Amino acid sequence: MDLTLWQYQFRIIMLGDSTVGKSSLLKRFTENLFLESINQTVGVDFYVHFLEVEPGVRVKLQFWDTAGQERFRSVTRSYYRNSVGGLLVFDITNRASFDHVKEWHAEVCERVQPYRVLFILVGQKSDMDAEGERVVSREEAEKLAKQLGVPYAEVSAKTGQNVKEAFELLTRRVYQGLMSGEVEMLEGWDGVKCATPQSLQAQRASLAQADTPPRNTKKCC
Ligand SMILES: Nc1nc2c(ncn2[C@@H]2O[C@H](COP(=O)(O)OP(=O)(O)OP(=O)(O)O)[C@@H](O)[C@H]2O)c(=O)[nH]1
Numbered sequence: 001m002d003l004t005l006w007q008y009q010f011r012i013i014m015l016g017d018s019t020v021g022k023s024s025l026l027k028r029f030t031e032n033l034f035l036e037s038i039n040q041t042v043g044v045d046f047y048v049h050f051l052e053v054e055p056g057v058r059v060k061l062q063f064w065d066t067a068g069q070e071r072f073r074s075v076t077r078s079y080y081r082n083s084v085g086g087l088l089v090f091d092i093t094n095r096a097s098f099d100h101v102k103e104w105h106a107e108v109c110e111r112v113q114p115y116r117v118l119f120i121l122v123g124q125k126s127d128m129d130a131e132g133e134r135v136v137s138r139e140e141a142e143k144l145a146k147q148l149g150v151p152y153a154e155v156s157a158k159t160g161q162n163v164k165e166a167f168e169l170l171t172r173r174v175y176q177g178l179m180s181g182e183v184e185m186l187e188g189w190d191g192v193k194c195a196t197p198q199s200l201q202a203q204r205a206s207l208a209q210a211d212t213p214p215r216n217t218k219k220c221c
């Protein structure tokens, strides 16, 4: 199979305080690796990974791995606008990183107007729970996710637990948004690219048709 072949490209941004493990998450997802000692991100790094969202539909995921450090904020901000998906990452052993999630969310939502980013909330370093290091409970995180109207996933880049599932959840959410028309490919916006725009129209049309009840159906009883 030609590994460069894709039908859709989604640009996804990693957001969250420094040291929550954004780069480690991407390393685990794209290379199945974990490094105890990893360089802090300077500005923005780029990662690519391919996922099949349904049989025969291959998505190229292009990740912007932003630096959590405040001094890089002016650089990282410029990447918000052309993202269709975002991972709001906090560390379950770091209360401040959880408290800052609302600020990350609000900042991105405000700056991407009139576009929209679809998010997932990610509680990182779940392996530390067993060490008794957890300071943010799952219930609190789920409550916040509900407030923000986004799904919640608890993961560990160290063990790999739930990492693939979290990225797949967000990718499917974006794909469904694209199919339903919730996500629109607007002029001058690069969050989503489609290799053959006609196929998107055809897929949407066939989904719409499947949703339309057949005419002249007699009511039962
Ligand atoms: N125990 C544990 N440690 C982790 C996990 N993920 C990352 N770490 C460690 O946390 C530290 C910071 O990880 P990074 O991936 O560099 O964090 P970051 O969010 O990319 O940080 P910035 O680039 O500064 O924004 C490193 O020492 C990692 O080894 C995890 O799942 N469990």
Ligand SMILES: [Mg+2]
Residues within 6 Å of the ligand: 022, 023, 024, 039, 040, 041, 065, 066, 067, 068
């Ligand atoms: Mg990093």
